[in-house]
Amino acid sequence: MTACVSNHNGSLSFAGDHSYWFSELNGERMGYFKEVVPKMIQYRLVKLGWVGASLPMNLTFSVTNVCQSRCKTCSIWKLYNEHPEKRKEELSLGEIESVFKSMGHIYIFNVSGGEPFLRDDFSEIIKLACKYLTPGIIHIPTNAIAEKKTRHQLKDILSFLQINYPDVQLTVKPSLDHIEGKHDDIRGVPGNFTKVISLFRWLQEMKSDYPMLHAELGTVISNWNVEDIDEISTFVAGLGADSYRNEIAEQRSEMFNNDDLITPSPELYEEAIHSFVSNIRSEMKNKTMFQKITNAFRIVYYNLAIRIMGEKRQVIPCYAGISNAHMTPYGDIWACCTLGYSKSMGNVRNYDYNFLKLWKSPEAMRVRSEIEQGECHCPLANQTYSNILMDTPSLLRVIFEIFRPR
Ligand code: SF4
DSSP states (O other): OEEEEEOTTSSEEEEETTTHHHHTOOGGGGGHHHHHHHHHHHHHHHHHTSSOOOOOSEEEEEOOOOOOOOOSSOOGGGHHHHOGGGGGGSOOHHHHHHHHHHSOOOSEEEEESSOGGGSTTHHHHHHHHHHHHOOSEEEEEEOOOSHHHHHHHHHHHHHHHHHHOTTSEEEEEEBOOSSTHHHHHHHTOTTHHHHHHHHHHHHHHHTTTOTTEEEEEEEEEOTTTGGGHHHHHHHHHHHTOSEEEEEEOOOOGGGTOTTOOOSOOHHHHHHHHHHHHHHHHHHGGGSOHHHHHHHHHHHHHHHHHHHHHHHTSOSSOOOBTTTEEEEOTTSEEESOTTTGGGGOOEEGGGGTTOHHHHHTSHHHHHHHHHHHTTOOOOOOHHHHHHHHHTOHHHHHHHHHHHHOOO
């Protein structure tokens, strides 16, 4: 789930998954660790039941379920075709502001969808997130199909950040699942590949005016491309992305794809990432200590993902619903998008838009307890990185990868 890419310094680097809270950190940003470590201790205590739940450090917000893609790996786009009335239930900007106001500082604001830029007020949502959640990192994926609208909203967001929050890092990640027509076939929209490349080039140009912008690319590894990951990552390397993130295609309640055979076998997945891991290891000795730490986390993640898929269990304890939260377009709060609708913690509309009231509710505690009992498992990257941080044996493996003889 990672790839060898050329970074903005022209050298080869490895990036992947949702490890951006490590991967994007440079020397100046090491200070964030001071913030992360106490949180990790606190989350361990929550897991042990010694203290009550506190704010997550990672909030994912699916801002809309509107989408023009017709992906083979996700059926969110079908929702409003079949139930157009449901769209009216999406949170208004005022409601979103009330929820954000009830929260406090989080570290990562992760946008999801649907296609986020199809919300006319999307840039206003980002401004509200900056004002109330004060995230260090904002991450936005896009299918790049509504290119003009996307550029327009991004210009608004970038100007706003430049003036008001120049230290916030904005990562924008067009999705690239294959090359040329094969991408269009997986995403179900002719001409999509051309738009992805066009938007990505534009993002690269914008970086000179907006240094907080990181132009990325991301691939969903599924049964339709798992055997071509080397080819795709070589192509991406030629584009010069700041980083390249991959996510394994999973059956998730959120995506209405629980009956779809989209996830590659653990064997095929292992084969696809084998060369990535070898490359990471072979390049390790030339890296700075910080890059070594980042890459070591990735290696541990890949091994865990393969084990979780093969053994079909939580290989290490999952902190979903403690360290990470997910809010749907309708205000439902989930521990994670894999459990999604099947185990909602509640809806903010029923808690006066008070996130913490919901987060500490008996229903939220029940969901946490079911996760604790190991009733579910998945290799969700965003969550697994948080889990590694809080699992001592995994952290020891990270240390081993940093210092292992090469
Ligand atoms: S193991 Fe996966 S499905 Fe279960 S709570 Fe964690 S992230 Fe969600």
